[in-house]
Amino acid sequence: xxxxxxxxxxxxxxxxxxxxxxxxxxxxxxxxxxxxxxxxxxxxxxxxxxxxxxxxxxxxxxxxxxxxxxxxxxxxxx
Numbered sequence: 001x002x003x004x005x006x007x008x009x010x011x012x013x014x015x016x017x018x019x020x021x022x023x024x025x026x027x028x029x030x031x032x033x034x035x036x037x038x039x040x041x042x043x044x045x046x047x048x049x050x051x052x053x054x055x056x057x058x059x060x061x062x063x064x065x066x067x068x069x070x071x072x073x074x075x076x077x078x
Contacts (some may be wrong), residue, residue: 001038004030007054009077010045017043048077 004024011021021041029036038041046054059066 006043010047010054
C-alpha cells in the first residue's frame, strides 16, 4: 500500500514533522482515492554531511523515478 518517505536536513520539531505527515497522508488519500488505513509515513533527519550520501543515492541514483528535480547543489549545505 502507499508509503510516504520524507528525508530532510535535521532541525524541524516533532510537531512540525507530525503536521507534515498528516498533510501528506491527507493529500495522498485525496489524490489516490484510498483510505488512510493503508498509508504509512516516515520522516528521517540527516545532518549536512549525511545528506550528501542521501542525495547521491535517493536523488541522483533514482533519476528515472524523480518527479521534482533539485534546484541546488547539495555541497552548498556543507
